[in-house]
Amino acid sequence: MKSLSKKENYDKMTVLNENLTKEIQVEMLKKIIEIRRFEERCIQLYQQAKIWGYLHPYIGEEAVAVGVCMAIGVKDYLVSTHRGHGHCIAKGADLGKMMAELFGKSTGYCKGRGGSMHIADTELGMLGANGIVGGGIPISVGAGFSCKMEGKGRVVVCFFGDGAANNGVFHESLNMASIYKLPVIYVCENNLYAISMCVKDSTACENIADRSLAYNMPGYTVDGSDVIEVYKIAKKAVEAARAGKGPSLIEAKTYRFYGHHPNDPAEYRGKKEVEYYKKEKDPILVLENRLLKEKVITRSDIEEIERDIQKRIDEAVKFAEESPEPELERFLEEIREA
Amino acid sequence: MRKITYLEAIREAMQQMMREDENVYLLGEDIAEYGGAFGVTVGMLEEFGKERIRNTPISEAAIIGVGIGSALTGMRPIAEIMFSDFMTIAMDQIVNQAAKIRYMFGGKAKVPLVIRTAGGGGTGAAAQHSQSLEALFTHIPGLKVVMPSCPYDAKGLLISSILDDNPVIFIEHKLLYKNKKYMQHVPEEIYRIPLGKGDIKREGRDITIVATSFMVQRSLEVADILESEEGIDCEVVDPRTLRPLDMDIIISSVKKTGKVVCIEEACYFGGFMGEVVSQIVEKAFDYLDAPVLRIAGRDCPVPYSLVLEEEMIPSVGRIKKGMLDLLGRF
Numbered sequence: 001m002k003s004l005s006k007k008e009n010y011d012k013m014t015v016l017n018e019n020l021t022k023e024i025q026v027e028m029l030k031k032i033i034e035i036r037r038f039e040e041r042c043i044q045l046y047q048q049a050k051i052w053g054y055l056h057p058y059i060g061e062e063a064v065a066v067g068v069c070m071a072i073g074v075k076d077y078l079v080s081t082h083r084g085h086g087h088c089i090a091k092g093a094d095l096g097k098m099m100a101e102l103f104g105k106s107t108g109y110c111k112g113r114g115g116s117m118h119i120a121d122t123e124l125g126m127l128g129a130n131g132i133v134g135g136g137i138p139i140s141v142g143a144g145f146s147c148k149m150e151g152k153g154r155v156v157v158c159f160f161g162d163g164a165a166n167n168g169v170f171h172e173s174l175n176m177a178s179i180y181k182l183p184v185i186y187v188c189e190n191n192l193y194a195i196s197m198c199v200k201d202s203t204a205c206e207n208i209a210d211r212s213l214a215y216n217m218p219g220y221t222v223d224g225s226d227v228i229e230v231y232k233i234a235k236k237a238v239e240a241a242r243a244g245k246g247p248s249l250i251e252a253k254t255y256r257f258y259g260h261h262p263n264d265p266a267e268y269r270g271k272k273e274v275e276y277y278k279k280e281k282d283p284i285l286v287l288e289n290r291l292l293k294e295k296v297i298t299r300s301d302i303e304e305i306e307r308d309i310q311k312r313i314d315e316a317v318k319f320a321e322e323s324p325e326p327e328l329e330r331f332l333e334e335i336r337e338a
Numbered sequence: 339m340r341k342i343t344y345l346e347a348i349r350e351a352m353q354q355m356m357r358e359d360e361n362v363y364l365l366g367e368d369i370a371e372y373g374g375a376f377g378v379t380v381g382m383l384e385e386f387g388k389e390r391i392r393n394t395p396i397s398e399a400a401i402i403g404v405g406i407g408s409a410l411t412g413m414r415p416i417a418e419i420m421f422s423d424f425m426t427i428a429m430d431q432i433v434n435q436a437a438k439i440r441y442m443f444g445g446k447a448k449v450p451l452v453i454r455t456a457g458g459g460g461t462g463a464a465a466q467h468s469q470s471l472e473a474l475f476t477h478i479p480g481l482k483v484v485m486p487s488c489p490y491d492a493k494g495l496l497i498s499s500i501l502d503d504n505p506v507i508f509i510e511h512k513l514l515y516k517n518k519k520y521m522q523h524v525p526e527e528i529y530r531i532p533l534g535k536g537d538i539k540r541e542g543r544d545i546t547i548v549a550t551s552f553m554v555q556r557s558l559e560v561a562d563i564l565e566s567e568e569g570i571d572c573e574v575v576d577p578r579t580l581r582p583l584d585m586d587i588i589i590s591s592v593k594k595t596g597k598v599v600c601i602e603e604a605c606y607f608g609g610f611m612g613e614v615v616s617q618i619v620e621k622a623f624d625y626l627d628a629p630v631l632r633i634a635g636r637d638c639p640v641p642y643s644l645v646l647e648e649e650m651i652p653s654v655g656r657i658k659k660g661m662l663d664l665l666g667r668f
Contacts, residue, residue: 077411110444120443127410128443132434138403139435145404146411149363149389156407169430172400179395334445335479 020228022296028070028227029287029297032062034309035086036284038095041313042085042102042116043262050321051102053115054131058086060257063283064189065090067230068157068250071238072185077125077143077156079136082117083189083256084129087159091126093119095316105323112326133194134160134167137186141173144182144247155183155241157234163194165208174215174249183241185234188251189224195260196268209251217247224252225281228290255281339523345378345515347489347524348454351496352379352416354528356386359414362500365392365401366418366454375420376456376515398424402431402453406505409451410439414500421467422457422509425474436505437480448503452496457485457509458552458603459651465639468647470604472550475507476581476613482506482533483580487514487554489522491578494531502533511552520555534582538591542573545661546591548614549576549601553652557601560657568667580610588614589622596627599661603651606634631664633657 039059045051058065061083069078069090080087088098093109101108102116109119120128127143130136140158147154164170165188177184188208192199205211212219218240220233230252237248255277259266266274279285291297342350356362363386364379370393373380383391394401398419405417419425425432432453439449459468475483482504486492492510499506514520539554540561549557554576561572575591577584592598598618600611615630636650 079407108444110442113444114442118438118442120439120447122410122443122447127407128439128447130435132430135430135435138400138431139407139410140403141400142404142407142409142415143411144407145392146408146413149408149413169399169403172395172397173403175395176397176400176404180392335441 031066035062035089037309046262055116056083057258058083061254063227064224064252067227068234071234079127079140079158080129096319099316099320100323103320106326107323134164134169137169137173140184141177144184147183153242157185159187162190162199177247178215178217181246184247185237186249191254191256212249219249221251224254225283225286341521342524344489344492347493351493355500361413363390364416398427399431402428405451406436409449414450416452419455422455423466423469437478449505450503451505452499454508456512458511459640460513464642468640473610485509485551487576489524494529498530498533513552533579536577536584536587539576540574542571544571545597546595547574553601585617592622593625599631601633605637607637609634633660
């Protein structure tokens with residue numbers, strides 16, 4: 001099937017000589033590695049039962065969050081998903097407070113009441129991860145409404161997956177954002193599987209971005225393993241939103257290297273498929289190889305980045321471990337009536 | 339002293355709060371030119387414009403989502419859901435999102451959202467346009483639930499709801515909107531009735547009636563009949579907000595009269611009054627001279643036939659008979 005979305009725009013974008021400084025590219029690499037190592041540690045801690053509940057690794061998809069978040073500012077809003085650690089880190093969240101939240105400690109972003117699926121910090125513009133697939137999409141429309149009424153050019157980025165794109169609120173929300181011309185950038189992270197159901201079996205169109213036509217907004221499909229490509233498309237969508245031109249739908253084709261959660265062996269995917277993505281579409285390798293080839297960075301620079309990140313993650317874990325449990329006498333705060 | 343209807347009181351509260359605070363705005367289906375399905379927002383488009391009287395597509399989940407997202411980012415939205423039955427289409431946004439966000443995010447995030455909706459039957463609108471679903475919402479920590487029974491309360495409670503930093507489900511009753519019988523003096527200025535404060539609608543010595551929404555009006559009617567026909571002096575207590583619930587006002591009335599009947603329009607099984615009865619039994623058991631009586635909607639979808647609907651929803655006759663039975667007067 002031929003793609004219906006405005007691919008020509010995307011193709012033009014890729015040849016644009018974007019002014020991507022070395023510093024920005026190195027910063028992108030740092031963020032991607034930071035997300036990867038943070039989550040690898042989370043999986044370890046999960047297996048040691050230091051953290052519990054549900055954990056949804058973003059490993060393999062990091063370039064999407066980083067590419068999009070590099071295109072927005074501190075004051076812009078972000079609406080996230082159950083697979084949200086990467087979005088938080090890309091938006092500038094503190095690793096210590098994140099880890100403390102996963103440990104259920106009082107110093108966590110949500111005082112230990114939210115856990116992995118509910119990390120939020122309104123001061124950082126993070127309007128929340130979400131335990132309900134698609135649950136954040138309508139909320140992003142409201143944040144977009146506030147931005148429009150405020151009139152200062154602030155925008156909202158709304159992440160969701162291929163699974164959420166088949167939920168009814170996707171339709172209600174994108175339609176509404178479009179008729180009101182709200183500054184929302186919809187980013188579908190299509191990692192090909194809604195838990196076990198392959199997008200080929202779940203979704204009637206080839207590209208989720210094709211649906212943008214029905215909502216009269218620009219639609220883009222992009223290789224989600226390439227942070228620079230993601231960044232370029234996101235920047236275009238953000239600029240349109242800031243200029244009052246309304247929402248866009250970006251579909252980033254991506255892949256999660258792990259199962260739906262650490263205990264999911266993901267046997268619904270073929271070994272060859274997984275190997276292909278790990279070898280060819282690893283966001284770290286894609287960017288590292290490029291930066292090494294273009295001599296933006298050296299092996300020893302990368303080693304130093306890795307060391308620095310490990311150190312910060314160690315500190316985050318230490319902070320979380322040493323933080324106090326939530327006080328029992330305060331657990332009804334903010335919900336007590338009257 | 340001017341008297342206005344319930345509908346006018348609600349509209350006035352919104353108009354005055356929108357003049358006070360530019361962050362207050364309305365969204366919902368057919369609320370602009372059309373003035374809302376029941377005419378509550380008639381004339382508001384002309385004063386406030388279409389940005390603040392925001393007509394929406396038929397997208398209930400997105401309506402509530404827009405309310406939540408804009409509330410989280412500094413606005414004070416009033417979302418109108420045309421019929422309370424349609425709240426069910428937005429249940430994820432109400433229950434899993436709006437109600438949870440403040441607590442789940444550690445208290446920093448606030449959701450000052452009012453969801454106004456029209457509940458109740460008696461209009462011949464049948465099963466999907468007549469329900470009383472308040473118990474679905476009172477069960478959820480993080481939601482406040484308000485059910486005004488008269489114009490004065492409607493205005494003061496709506497103003498408090500708009501000023502509240504939590505999501506408030508504000509359930510209006512269709513039979514109260516325009517009926518001139520229920521017109522009341524309502525002050526022209528802005529005033530607040532605190533959420534969580536009940537009211538004695540009629541003082542009495544013999545028996546306490548706890549009722550909500552339209553059933554308060556019906557109970558007052560029954561109280562007059564029982565007084566003139568039987569010399570029974572009823573006290574009618576209206577909690578006004580179901581959550582937070584003013585249990586103190588109910589308990590002190592029960593301690594005075596020793597007998598209590600709880601009346602609601604919603605289906606009996608799992609109804610909100612079950613909570614009221616449970617708390618009465620826990621807190622005032624020794625003061626009770628008779629079993630607690632509950633009169634509620636029959637456990638069936640609201641039927642279309644006027645004869646059947648009359649039988650389903652507590653009527654003056656059914657309430658009166660139940661109370662006389664309880665009091666041993668056959």
